[in-house]
Amino acid sequence: MIKMDVDLKIKFLRAFGDKTRVQILECIIDGEKTVSQIVESVEGNQSNISQHLACLRGCGIIVGRQEGKYVYYGLRNQQIRELLVTFDEVLSQIQDDVACCNNHIS
Secondary structure, eight states: OOOOOHHHHHHHHHTTSSHHHHHHHHHHTTSOEEHHHHHHHHTOOHHHHHHHHHHHHHTTSEEEEEETTEEEEEESSHHHHHHHHHHHHHHHHHHHHHHHOOSSOO
8 A cells, every 4th residue: 555645635625625626526527527527517607617627727637628729627537536436435434424414524
């Protein structure tokens, strides 16, 4: 098992700790989307979505691919997709506990 620095892990996990970023990831989990498609799916504004895309891209979670005048955003690799699926699988098992947890800021 690879042992990573705890501070680096926390920095990585923070990328998943924002509602808009999670919505973006769920939007592109099954394929690339343009900013306009993501904005429509997430129901956000383009400026805000672009900032979150920059964060996710900067952390290496997503990649952008230029095609003509459009940039298509997708998950970096299959491992990121599997991580998102694993989040859902684990959450489905502990969702009642998480819903009742008052020890974290919502």
